[in-house]
Each structure stands twice: as structure tokens, then as C-alpha cells.
Amino acid sequence: MTLAVAPASRVSIAAVGAVYAVQGLGFAMMVTSFPAMKDRYELSDTLVSILLLSLALTAAAGSMLANVISVRRNSRMAVLVGLALQALGLATVGSGLPLEAYVLGVVIYGVGLGAIDASSAMQGVLAQRGRERTLLGRYFAVNTLAAITATIVMSTVLGAEMDVTTALLSLAVVNIAVAVVGSRTLIPEHAARSTSQARAGRLPWRPVLILGALIFAAFTADSAVASWSSVYTDGTLDVPPATAPLAYGAYLVVVLLSRLSVDFFSRRVSTSTLALGALAIGVPGCALVAFIPTLPAALIGFALIGVVAGALVPVTFTAAGLVSAERSDELVARVNLFNYAGAIVGAVATGLIGESIGLGLAFLLPLVVLVAVVPAALALGRLTRRSAVGGSGSGV
Template sequence: MNTVTAPRTARRGAVPASYAAQGLGYATVVTALPAIKDRVGIDDMTVSLLLLGTCLAAALGSILADVVAVRRGSRAALVGGLAIQAIGLFVIAATGSFEVLLIAVMVYGVGLGAVDASSNMQGALLQRRHPQPIFGRLYAGYTAAAILATLGTAAVLGASAPATLTLVVTAIVQLAVAAWGVIAFDPARAAHQAHDEPRRRTPLPRRAIWAVGAIVFAAFVIDSAVSSWSTIYLTDGLQAEPAVTPLGYAAYLAAMLVARLGTDPAVRAVGAVRVGVAAILLAVAGAVLVAVWPVVPAAIIGFAAMGAASGTLVPLAFARAGEVLPERSDEVIARVNLFNYAGAVTGAVVLGLVATGPALGVAFLIPAAVLAALLPVLRTLRR
């Protein structure tokens, strides 16, 4: 691994900033979708297909980050991913053409996947220089920025300003973080040499990759299920008042933020395995509450419990991914990150196929079952 030359204080700020920029970007795109939909003239089905295309493009971006990290290091992958995202956001904000929008969304998706993977690569490098866990705090920055983006979009719409203004501001933020990262991200490489012989490489720990990847998959099944269906369930299934319907997802995000702020201290106190078990039990209890008690307060509490669990499992998983083979952690993380998008697609699609209306609450038992199946693999989190 290369000698680290950037000031430690700069790196401590730049790497968390990359997580925040990622959370800011994704939440801005999602909350601006209604305005984009109206401007371009597309329907809900087309929006769903665009989101699916974004997930597929993000998987390609994760693979791209792996390739770049092997040749140039994760710093280059992260700087490039942020720049690609910014380009996509600028075009999404400016275009009124569906064809151009489609291309811009795919470009943004590639950047999204590249930053998802490479920010965790950088997080793993930063973790090695800290005696205490830090991934919970890194992901707390992501969640806090996502909440800020949601509030920012609401404020812009409340002022009757164009929602796409938030996309431009977010693109500028991402370019600023990329420019900072050129000098402040860690230049160390944690991957095999690009031209070495395969037989001389330490083999990748495939069983550990699949085990940690399964945790990421399950966490994003929850995340996608709640983000895609909680508001619809409160609206169509429970007939909640319009002012109440966003509270399910708001409670989910708030609980996720609190959980991520508490993850690092909890791991120090009782260990990652016990924290993971507690998170899964909490999520299962929350999902069961949503399924068996079809009233608004119970649903909101259940979504909050699921948010706390999802918020805990993701940093636990990526922290472990950075540890299983430190000299090739960039490659391990890129592969684990692919499970993110499989989980996102599963959570968004499966619940809607299974049930609608009041029965949609019962469908939240599906992510609960996925999580319960994880319990035997949580020992992978043990250092």
C-alpha cells in the first residue's frame, strides 16, 4: 500500500464529506422526481423504470470503481464517481427531453454506484487509522444529509422556486467534495497490482463476501421496502390524513440517524455480532407490528424500528468488509456493494407484487423473513 501523504485532519473531514455528498445527492434526486416527471411529461410507470435503470447503472458503477481502484486506487474512483454524478445532476436539472433525461439518469446511476463502493473503500482505509469504530458515524453523515436534502426540497417548493434548483446546488456540492478529495482522500491502494499474475494474488474470501453481502442485501430490502411502500400503505391501506402519510418514512429516517450515531459506541460496548442480532430482532418486531396491527401509530412505530435496524446493519457490514482481507479490501468492498442494488430492487418490487391496499401491511413480513434468515451468518461480523 502506498505511503499516506495527505494531512490526517483533512482526510478525517473529506471522507465523511463524501458520505454526506452521496446522501445529499440521492435524496435530492428522489424528492425532485415529481417536478422532473411533470416537466418531461412521463407517468409513474416510467419513473419506476427510471429508478430500476438507476439501480442497474449503479451496479455497473460499482464494477467501474473496482476496476479504477485496482489501477489507480479508491481516491481516483471516488473523485471520478462524484464528478460523474455532478454531470448527471446538471443535465437532469436542465433537460426537458425524455431521451436526454434517460441518458443523464444512467450517467448519474454509474456515478452513484462508483461513489457507493469507493466511499466505503476510503472509509475502510480511514478505519485502519482509528482505534475505535467509525462506520456508524460515516453513515450517520449520509443519513443527516439525506434528511437535509428532503427539507431543502420542501423549502424550495414552499417558496414556489423550481425543484431542480436543488439538483444544481447538490451538483456543485459534489464537485466541491471531489476537488477537495483530489488532495485529501487517501491515496493508498488496497487491491492487487493491475498486471500481477493471478496465481500470486491472495485469493478473495468468497464465503465472507457472500456472508457480508447477505447482510447488505437484507438491509437494503428493508430500506427499499419502507422508502417505496410506507407512504402508499399509510395512504391507501390505512386511509391516513395527507399530512400524516409522510410520517412513516420520516420516522424511519429519524430512527436510522439515531441508530447510526449509536452504532459505534454499541460495537465498542458489546461487539458487532450482538449489535447485529439486536438490530435484526428489532426489525422483525417492527415488521410484525406493521403486519398485525393495521393502525397508523403502530405502522409509524414499526417503520421506525425497521429504520433503526437498517441503519445499524449497513455500517456493520461495510466495516467488516474492509477487515476480512485488508490488502485487497477495495475489491472485497466493490463486490459486497453489488448486493446493495439487488436488495434495493427486491424490496421495491416484491412487496407490490404480493399485496396492495390494506393487505400491503402483511407484505412487510417478507423483509422480516429475509432478516430472520440472516441470524446464522452474523458470526461473520466477529473480528
């Protein structure tokens, strides 16, 4: 038996939004602080790459931690643990302690990052349940806007030759503040009020693979653009240095606009149609970057890729809530793991391919991945329709 879950209050909806905001601020501030930390600790490029990889791997562990906590307690507790870990990691990184402590801080932050990645999506699914309009698009838009804000702040700090530790320590305090407020305002329920029988057993693999494939594709494209767009425009196109960041800027703007529009379109078309539409826009974007080595083509191409990266993530997590109301927490945590696999492939594989055939043609990799998950987008429609016919708890 599954009991109805009452719609979340406005206070809870705002509290979930605050978690998305602090997550976007923290991740952007952490990665943009790496150059300053590289100079402080005299780190090699190889060690910086290892730290970035460790961030992804520990985040995957954090996502699984969120799954365990959400099943045993609830996703609110998983958020609180994630925020506490992020605060500890940021404080350790920003403390100015020896290199060993800095590395430990990055690892702790990574676990917290993954826990929040998963648990914030769980909370987002709960927040929009019972409402006429979805909320995940706006939540991820808040995350993106916060990340853009953090890059501006960090750029200002570095430009003024200020110490980045102040910004990191301040953000640690913000994490604690959000945790304290969230302990009373975040949504306390499980994914659904289900019997132990409904939550028992192994989660079926089919919905995990379908949804995970779409998340993998979105983050492969996102990571490829984030890691290599500026390098491509600066090196391959030979544009002035001040022009190089424009490609990534165009991408971020479209990611933000896409996420702001997802909730509007979700009332008019199915999740499968939204996913297919995003893929249909992203594929020619990759093709433009790969085959037309000019600045206008790069700007348009990266902007089009922003649609698929921006829309596909909230659409997929929304579908997770439709597929299984009773086990959406577990489903979200499993699907979120594909985030990190895509991030690693997009950053590492694109760079390796670019070394042999050029960075432009290397964007054929995300193109191939986007085309490859079209069957998953088609299956998404069948998956969510079957769930609607069978009941909110029968999707998996």
C-alpha cells in the same frame, strides 16, 4: 508481506465525511425531483418506474467500475471519477434539455452513484483503520442527515413553485468542489500496502456471500419502508394525509440515531453481536406493521425497522475491513452490489405482494429476509475472529 497503514489524518477523515454528505444530498434530491420532472416531460408512471429501476442497475455497474479503478489505482481515484459522473448527471438532468438528454443524465448519475457508494465505503474502511473507534457509523449518519436535509430543501423548492433545476445544478457544482478538494485530501493508499501476490487471484466467494447477505437484508428493509410506508399509512390505515409521512419520518430518525450509536457500541461488543442485535430489533418491527394495522403500531414498527437498516450497513462494511485488510477495496465493491438487489426486491416485490394480500402483510417479506440472514450474522463472528487470528490479510 503486508506493511502497516498509517492512521488517516483529520483532514482526510473530514474529506471522506464530505463525500458521504454530498452523496446523501444528491440521491435524495434526485429521487425527490422525479415528480417535478414527471410533470415537465409528461412521463407515465411506468416510465418513472423504469427510470428508478435504471438508477439501481446503472449504480451496480458504477460499483463494479469503482472496483476496477480502486484495484488499478486506488479508491481516491474511484471517488473522484464518481463525483465527476454525478456532477455531469445532475447538470444534464437539471439543464432543461429534451427528454432523451434527461434520461441520459439519469443513467450517468446512476453510474456515478454506484461508484461513490462503493468507493466511499472503501475510503471509510481506510479512514478508521488504526483508530481505536470506528467511523463508519458516523459517516453513514452524515449521509442520512444530508438526505433528510435534501428532502426539506426540495420540499421547500416545490412548495414555493420554484424550478428544481437550480437546486440540481447547484448540487452539481458542489460535487465538483468536493472532487477538487478531495483530489488532495482523500486517502491515497490502496486497501493495504501488499505485494502483487497478495492481491492476485479471484476473491473467495464465502466472505462476499456472508457480508452481501447482510447488506441485501438491510436494503430490502430500507427500500420497503422508503417505498411503501407512507402509502401503507395513508391507504390501509386511513389516517389524515398530513399524518401519513410520520411513519417514514419516525423510521429516518431512528436510522440516524442507530448510525450515530454504532461507533460507540462497536468498542464494546463484536460486529456479529451488533448485527444479531439489529436483526432481533428489526424482525418484531416488521411483525408489528404486518399484524397490527394501527397508527401507533406502524410508527413503532417502522421505527424498529430503522434500527436494522441503520446499524447493519456500517457494521457490515466495518466487518469487511476486518475480514481482509489487503483486499477490502475489492470486497467492499462486491458486497455493495447486494445493496441494489435488496433495493429492487424491497421496492418491487413488497408492492407486488401488497397488491394481492395487502401492504401490511407484505412487510412479512423483509421479516422473512431478516430471519433468513441470521446464519450470516453468526458466521460474521467466525469470519472476523479467524481473520484476527490469521493476520490482517488472511481473512479471505
